[in-house]
Amino acid sequence: MTPKLNVVPFVSVDHMMKLVLSIGIERFLLELCAYVEDDFRRWESFDKVARVAAHSPDGVIELMPTSDGAAYGFKYVNGHPKNTRDGRQTVTAFGVLADVANGYPVLFTEMTILTALRTAATSAVAARHLAPKGARTMAIIGNGAQAEFQALAMKALIGVDRLRLYDIDRAASEKCRRNLQGFGFDIAICDGTEEAVQGAEIVTTVTADKQNATILTDNLVGAGIHINAVGGDCPGKTELQAAILRRADIFVEYPPQTRIEGEIQQLPSDHPVTELWRVIVGDVQGRTDGRQITLFDSVGFATEDFSALRYVRDKLAGTAFYEELDLLADPDDPRDLFGMLLRAAA
């Protein structure tokens, strides 16, 4: 009999930061990339469903569940672009990992920080298979909460070490450069998208407005680059001019979700796309020639959160970076829930 059936380990924001720092941000990202890639490799063993979204005028609240038959994970995540006006995060998240055999949660954790990490890890995994070999220069358009994570994952996994930053608010770019000091990047802050993409082999777009925006226009996209489109992840929220999509080979996570939420919501529903997992397992070639434009139309899929939850659970063992929550009723006799309540009065 397992002791303390009522208890679920909980990783607070503070504990998550301590866990990440104790491992090291770059090593954390590198190891997380391996978990993400492993789960893409066994894509077919997952129970997959497009996330369940509740849209409102100001944003969206989503539940993202998946299971590999042994473990079950889900994430709660919101997206509210106006939140920063009153000091809140655009995106916050938390998640749960559970045992499929008995339905009991085994981990409850903050996922605001973890989502930024897993999104960056997924971008890096995609870039490893799609970006030009030996790419070292990345433009980052949008220098908000996720920019540094994207940069570090690309550095850790594929060696990107030159950044060209652009944000409509220069203070965001300055913040990004300041935060990345000491991580070994050569960083240029640019005055516009056109300047930022010059010489970049990878262009990451990671902006937050909930609207059909044109962060990147077709004329700025040269042959041979890889576009890592992170910010278009919601119906009505896109970043790329549609003409770019028609020139690019498009790679996606889970087509039923990406057709609704990704850049390709701008295209007919039968426009050809390639599932990223097929490239990772080797069914399909990713980059085929030096002039090809590859696009990872990233919206974020439940398996990536599952990978992150698995990784955190595995790394948590033997650490003090969690507390125990009294979350599950555990009467002496499982049929005597009411009796437990009565006895609590005594």
Add this chain to the structure above:
Amino acid sequence: MTPKLNVVPFVSVDHMMKLVLSIGIERFLLELCAYVEDDFRRWESFDKVARVAAHSPDGVIELMPTSDGAAYGFKYVNGHPKNTRDGRQTVTAFGVLADVANGYPVLFTEMTILTALRTAATSAVAARHLAPKGARTMAIIGNGAQAEFQALAMKALIGVDRLRLYDIDRAASEKCRRNLQGFGFDIAICDGTEEAVQGAEIVTTVTADKQNATILTDNLVGAGIHINAVGGDCPGKTELQAAILRRADIFVEYPPQTRIEGEIQQLPSDHPVTELWRVIVGDVQGRTDGRQITLFDSVGFATEDFSALRYVRDKLAGTAFYEELDLLADPDDPRDLFGMLLRAAA
């Protein structure tokens, strides 16, 4: 600026028990019935979706979200009938209430106990509209974790005070009788379903096996009774012989979900059913004559959990029955999530 944007109130199992006992179980149920009924009255204002279920050989894990446009709620709940063998609950649950305007959670709570309470409250609300007027005698078939809650809600809301208990394990019935001592019931333990239903105006079936069972056969169902079918709530999990369904007027929560999960999964998909909310708002008459058999084919719907989350949030104010979880990352500058992480190292 709201202080402590990182914090979400958490109601543990221990705190939930203390909250329920401080209010009083019967008053809690009565007040919860009012919240449940209020939300059925404004049924059309809810964003409704059948729950998202992950089935496995041993059970199911479900997410049940809904929103009224101002608040958003969801529940995580499992159903694993074999769990009691190793001391676990068949059903455990937890839930979250959030603010639609910014997506931030405002309550995280255990819902194993709360689910038993809200299921009972919903049964009582349905019975008030469907059971014979002045009904005082209820048979309860299945005397496990939910039986006492069902009994007390029926007593609090409509005055049921005579119970006829039957369970295949007599020890469960004894446990139920023992727990309900002092609540003012006249209780008979019966040797079988046939004996239990004698003289009962309401028959509640609340068993846990995940299979198509026949807890109640057609020959035992007399004219004029109300059947409160609680245990059939999963594909392949039913309690009533199909012939009963053909004689009864059937009332359901949310037809798209009940057609899959309820007793009516045994019937053609166009078999007529009435939505309970229509009876509550007065669009449709519930019980029309004294010989009619009414059936509440209860599977549990997200709005009921939403009602329970709202109620707990409202009652929690000014109490000490919660703790504060550091769940949401809250950097000084919302765009500086990475900087917060870096500064945590200092």
